Amino acid sequence: MRADAQVLKGHLDTLLLASLENGPRHGYAVREALRAGGARFDLPTGTIYPALRRLEAAGLVTGTWAEADGRRRRSYELTAAGQRRLAGDRAAWRDFAAAVTAILDPAP
Amino acid sequence: MRADAQVLKGHLDTLLLASLENGPRHGYAVREALRAGGARFDLPTGTIYPALRRLEAAGLVTGTWAEADGRRRRSYELTAAGQRRLAGDRAAWRDFAAAVTAILDPAP
DNA sequence: GCCAGTAAGTAGTAATGCTACGTATCCGGA
DNA sequence: TCCGGATACGTAGCATTACTACTTACTGGC
Numbered sequence: 001m002r003a004d005a006q007v008l009k010g011h012l013d014t015l016l017l018a019s020l021e022n023g024p025r026h027g028y029a030v031r032e033a034l035r036a037g038g039a040r041f042d043l044p045t046g047t048i049y050p051a052l053r054r055l056e057a058a059g060l061v062t063g064t065w066a067e068a069d070g071r072r073r074r075s076y077e078l079t080a081a082g083q084r085r086l087a088g089d090r091a092a093w094r095d096f097a098a099a100v101t102a103i104l105d106p107a108p
Numbered sequence: 109m110r111a112d113a114q115v116l117k118g119h120l121d122t123l124l125l126a127s128l129e130n131g132p133r134h135g136y137a138v139r140e141a142l143r144a145g146g147a148r149f150d151l152p153t154g155t156i157y158p159a160l161r162r163l164e165a166a167g168l169v170t171g172t173w174a175e176a177d178g179r180r181r182r183s184y185e186l187t188a189a190g191q192r193r194l195a196g197d198r199a200a201w202r203d204f205a206a207a208v209t210a211i212l213d214p215a216p
Numbered sequence: 217g218c219c220a221g222t223a224a225g226t227a228g229t230a231a232t233g234c235t236a237c238g239t240a241t242c243c244g245g246a
Numbered sequence: 247t248c249c250g251g252a253t254a255c256g257t258a259g260c261a262t263t264a265c266t267a268c269t270t271a272c273t274g275g276c
Contacts, residue, residue, distance in 0.1 A: 007204055009117030009232085009263060018211050028223050038210035047264055049225055054263085070272060071223060090212050096115055097205050102146035103126050104198050114233055114262060136254050155233055157256055162232085178241060179254060 008041075012051055013060075014089040015041065017082055020061060024077040027052055052076055060085050116149075120159055121168075122197040123149065125190055128169060132185040135160055160184055168193050 008015075019030045031048050034041040052074075055061045060082035063074045078086070116123075127138045139156050142149040160182075163169045168190035171182045186194070 007118035007200070010115035011208060012264070015208065015211050026223075027225090034211070038215070039207040041207060041211075044265065044267095045224075046226085046266065046268090049223095051264080053225090069222095072271090073223065074225095092115070093208060093212055097209065099147040099149060100119060100123065100201060101205065103123050103142070103149075104201055107146070117232060117263085120233070134254080135256095152234065152236095153255075154235070154237090154257085157254095159233080161256090177253095180240090181254065 008043075011093070012043075012047070013055060014086065014093060016048070016051055016055060017060065017078065017086040017089065020076055020078045020082070021086065024075045026066075026073040026075045028073075030076070055082070116151075119201070120151075120155070121163060122194070122201060124156070124159055124163060125168065125186065125194040125197065128184055128186045128190070129194065132183045134174075134181040134183045136181075138184070163190070 015034060016030060019025060019033045025033065027045075027049050030052070031043060031045065034043060052061065052063070056063050056076070060079060061076045062079055063076045066073050066075050123142060124138060127133060127141045133141065135153075135157050138160070139151060139153065142151060160169065160171070164171050164184070168187060169184045170187055171184045174181050174183050
């Protein structure tokens with residue numbers, strides 16, 4: 001999926017939180033996870049790193065520095081607030097998607 | 109649906125084009141159409157009117173003034189370009205929705 | 217030595233929906 | 247008769263946020 005236009009607006013945070021749901025990941029790994037899988041969101045690093053920092057500032061994730069092969073990584077983990085947010089976002093997404101689909105493909 | 113945050117970003121144009129698909133409508137009617145129906149997008153007029161003008165400037169719709177009951181209305185109609193755009197947006201939405209859902213509700 | 221891959225970031229920009237107004241007409245109720 | 251609500255259109259300014267383009271740094275293969 002091309003990161004075409006700003007269709008992602010408001011949904012990026014949800015995607016990031018979801019990628020952190022099954023345990024901590026560092027930014028690059030989150031990016032790879034979104035790039036692979038059925039989704040194929042090819043997001044530039046200039047999108048993903050600031051977004052993770054934003055989530056951290058909002059208290060939804062916590063980041064910790066780690067060293068591996070002389071390479072520093074910042075590993076992010078969901079906080080309790082992040083998990084609650086993700087649950088809410090998930091429900092909101094379902095509503096939103098259903099609403100848009102209702103307008104785009106109206107039931108006869 | 110509350111117009112909460114900017115979840116709508118990048119999708120508003122698509123919704124507007126879709127509401128104009130079954131014949132011309134004026135701004136207020138488009139707003140009512142989105143407010144009713146299964147969707148319930150409650151959009152402020154400060155969102156809808158500028159957006160319609162933007163679509164007009166982009167050549168996706170054409171607007172014409174009309175008079176009814178001493179009330180002036182600007183009726184918008186899809187152009188050929190608008191119809192093409194709507195078709196593309198519709199496909200893009202399906203892809204996008206499927207991609208987000210794949211991340212949020214991963215198949216086991 | 218150089219390039220690709222891994223890893224993290226920043227500065228600045230552009231797009232765009234929202235808030236808060238302002239204008240005007242028509243109609244029903246107090 | 248006056249007022250509020252519905253109808254109808256709009257603008258100015260703001261805030262959010264993803265993207266572009268760039269920088270830094272280490273490792274391994276050609």
